[in-house]
Amino acid sequence: MALTKFWVIAYRDLVRNRRRTVLTLLAVALGMMVLILMSGMFTGVTQGALRENIRLNTGHLQLRAESYEVEKLSLLAKDLLPDSQTLAAQVQTLPQVESVAPVLWMSGILSTSRESSGVQVTGVDVTAVFHAPIRDGIVGGSYLTPDSRGQILLGSNLAEEMGIGVGQRISLAVGTSDGGLDEGIFTVAGLFDTGIPSYDQNTVVMPLAQAQTFARTGERASTLIVTLKNQEDTDSVAAALQQPGIKVLPWQELNGLFLELMQTGLGFYYMIYTIVILVVAVLIANTLLMSVFERTREMGILAALGMKGRQIMVMVLFEAMILALLGTAVGFIFGSSVVSYLAKIGIDIGNGAAAAVEGMALGNKMYPVFAPGQALVLALFLFAIVTLVSLYPARFAAKLEPVQALHTL
Amino acid sequence: MSVIELENVTKIYKLGEVETRALDNVSLTIDEGEFAAIVGPSGSGKTTMLQMMGCLDKPNSGVVKVNGHSVGQLSANRQADLRREEIGFIFQFFALVPVLSAYENVELPLLLNGIAADERKRRARSLLDAVGLADRIHHRPDQLSGGQQQRVAIARALATQPSLVLADEPTANLDTANGQQAMEIMQRLNQETGTAFVFATHDDQVISFARRVIKMRDGRIVDNGR
Numbered sequence: 168m169a170l171t172k173f174w175v176i177a178y179r180d181l182v183r184n185r186r187r188t189v190l191t192l193l194a195v196a197l198g199m200m201v202l203i204l205m206s207g208m209f210t211g212v213t214q215g216a217l218r219e220n221i222r223l224n225t226g227h228l229q230l231r232a233e234s235y236e237v238e239k240l241s242l243l244a245k246d247l248l249p250d251s252q253t254l255a256a257q258v259q260t261l262p263q264v265e266s267v268a269p270v271l272w273m274s275g276i277l278s279t280s281r282e283s284s285g286v287q288v289t290g291v292d293v294t295a296v297f298h299a300p301i302r303d304g305i306v307g308g309s310y311l312t313p314d315s316r317g318q319i320l321l322g323s324n325l326a327e328e329m330g331i332g333v334g335q336r337i338s339l340a341v342g343t344s345d346g347g348l349d350e351g352i353f354t355v356a357g358l359f360d361t362g363i364p365s366y367d368q369n370t371v372v373m374p375l376a377q378a379q380t381f382a383r384t385g386e387r388a389s390t391l392i393v394t395l396k397n398q399e400d401t402d403s404v405a406a407a408l409q410q411p412g413i414k415v416l417p418w419q420e421l422n423g424l425f426l427e428l429m430q431t432g433l434g435f436y437y438m439i440y441t442i443v444i445l446v447v448a449v450l451i452a453n454t455l456l457m458s459v460f461e462r463t464r465e466m467g468i469l470a471a472l473g474m475k476g477r478q479i480m481v482m483v484l485f486e487a488m489i490l491a492l493l494g495t496a497v498g499f500i501f502g503s504s505v506v507s508y509l510a511k512i513g514i515d516i517g518n519g520a521a522a523a524v525e526g527m528a529l530g531n532k533m534y535p536v537f538a539p540g541q542a543l544v545l546a547l548f549l550f551a552i553v554t555l556v557s558l559y560p561a562r563f564a565a566k567l568e569p570v571q572a573l574h575t576l
Numbered sequence: 577m578s579v580i581e582l583e584n585v586t587k588i589y590k591l592g593e594v595e596t597r598a599l600d601n602v603s604l605t606i607d608e609g610e611f612a613a614i615v616g617p618s619g620s621g622k623t624t625m626l627q628m629m630g631c632l633d634k635p636n637s638g639v640v641k642v643n644g645h646s647v648g649q650l651s652a653n654r655q656a657d658l659r660r661e662e663i664g665f666i667f668q669f670f671a672l673v674p675v676l677s678a679y680e681n682v683e684l685p686l687l688l689n690g691i692a693a694d695e696r697k698r699r700a701r702s703l704l705d706a707v708g709l710a711d712r713i714h715h716r717p718d719q720l721s722g723g724q725q726q727r728v729a730i731a732r733a734l735a736t737q738p739s740l741v742l743a744d745e746p747t748a749n750l751d752t753a754n755g756q757q758a759m760e761i762m763q764r765l766n767q768e769t770g771t772a773f774v775f776a777t778h779d780d781q782v783i784s785f786a787r788r789v790i791k792m793r794d795g796r797i798v799d800n801g802r
């Protein structure tokens with residue numbers, strides 16, 4: 168078949184112009200690598216941040232009073248869960264549940280003799296598994312016991328910013344359930360570093376009982392944080408926990424803002440993907456156009472032999488497809504290897520960058536994730552666009568008049 | 577029977593303001609099996625004449641007939657068909673496809689014509705044998721001498737068994753011995769296959785082989801050799 172010969176000619180022409188071919192292949196491969204790296208980073212950051220946020224902040228499910236609004240950090244009795252301990256025990260009986268942690272949130276002002284800073288005060292059941300990251304993240308002093316009195320933990324970043332050390336006594340003011348303001352003197356028992364700068368920067372932790380006393384809320388809690396053995400069970404457990412006066416929030420809703428942000432981010436990534444793909448495509452088209460110019464005479468000979476414009480076009484397109492296919496494949500292999508390697512060792516992005524992303528549980532190490540589906544789609548796109556753009560030089564070659572081609576001697 | 581007829585063909589090239597009448601109202605008939613030379617000084621219109629005969633370009637006015645059919649109204653594609661089936665080309669430079677071997681170069685027009693594999697092989701081999709290159713069939717053009725390349729081009733021009741082969745100064749880039757050999761081969765193939773040959777040349781060696789000499793000057797035929 169003549170078509171086979173066209174492949175042969177295309178292939179041999181590429182081999183003949185070895186340097187140009189290698190350079191073009193390199194460009195395509197690099198483009199593909201960039202695409203895979205970017206997709207890996209994005210997937211890694213978002214999946215990682217979501218996972219961390221679930222682990223450290225939101226859990227898989229939360230139970231709150233129907234009227235509770237998280238922005239207000241209300242301490243009014245009607246906005247709180249009435250009997251948090253009993254409810255916690257009830258939730259814990261479900262086999263899918265891993266841990267349950269009642270939490271009381273309040274906003275406060277932390278003051279030293281020199282400065283003060285707005286903080287989120289979190290009253291936690293210090294024995295709850297969910298708060299293990301805080302216990303494991305103690306970098307100075309010690310963790311709390313359920314009956315430690317007058318003691319708090321500070322995020323290490325917050326302590327550092329305010330120049331507070333372990334053992335120091337500080338003043339903490341919070342609004343109380345009756346609308347008043349209560350102030351107490353506490354001793355810093357320990358400092359924690361959860362690896363989430365945004366969390367470590369404004370969180371004060373104290374035992375739940377002490378927080379309830381301090382804010383005069385009784386046995387009430389702001390929320391019940393539930394983690395599951397399997398994230399997939401979220402919906403079924405949520406359904407099982409439905410009861411009047413209480414709203415059950417799944418992780419999707421708890422991370423709604425984050426997921427929305429992710430969508431926006433994805434749009435931005437698509438834009439960059441498109442740019443990378445177009446740059447690569449234009450590069451290939453340029454290479455092919457050069458190659459067509461250089462081979463005007465050869466094209467003329469083929470035309471004189473009776474080769475049709477369409478056939479000449481196919482031949483040039485074959486060259487483009489070989490370049491695109493090989494380049495994409497090489498880029499795919501290298502790109503996925505690099506991402507897989509980085510997925511193991513992680514990329515250090517530093518505290519500063521992580522802290523800049525407010526309200527997101529972003530670690531100071533980033534772990535890209537190789538997303539084969541996305542990478543494959545990108546590869547197909549790259550291949551398709553490159554082939555499409557190559558229609559231009561191919562048509563150019565096809566339109567060369569045999570005489571015109573033969574006259575450029 | 578005539579294989580090519582030019583009737584009152586005029587071809588004008590425009591380069592900016594300058595108009596060149598490369599062919600000026602030329603009429604000429606080439607019959608089956610002819611072995612004719614078109615001679616004339618450089619710039620007299622020989623190449624242009626061959627291009628008209630080979631349907632590589634269209635005249636400004638006049639009619640070109642191949643095997644009795646006018647080609648003026650044909651699309652670029654149909655003209656390509658006609659070239660592929662009826663006309664072989666030999667150029668002054670050794671116009672082989674550089675990435676294909678001698679064998680593949682000869683085979684290419686057969687592939688384009690959809691000839692079956694066995695027949696392709698048989699024809700390509702026997703033609704390469706006929707031009708004395710049986711032991712060079714897998715060499716690429718850059719591994720062949722000028723004379724050898726031109727012999728491959730001759731074999732390729734004849735592969736599709738065309739009724740006419742057009743050769744533009746086929747010996748211009750060959751030394752005397754190689755030029756002589758190429759002409760002898762073409763003469764023999766002309767006699768064996770009955771394919772008509774038309775050469776443009778100003779080489780006396782080539783002219784001495786011709787059975788008909790068409791003389792040109794300033795885009796006109798001054799002697800049609802009949």
Ligand SMILES: Nc1ncnc2c1ncn2[C@@H]1O[C@H](COP(=O)(O)OP(=O)(O)O)[C@@H](O)[C@H]1O
Nearest residue numbers: 589591596598617618619620621622623624625
């Ligand atoms: N593509 C072209 N553009 C402009 N002028 C041309 C072109 N081809 C040929 N000519 C002119 O036409 C005339 C005939 O050229 P050509 O047919 O090549 O003559 P020959 O082959 O006898 O040397 C010359 O004057 C040449 O300069």
Ligand SMILES: [Mg+2]
Nearest residue numbers: 622623624776
């Ligand atoms: Mg000429």
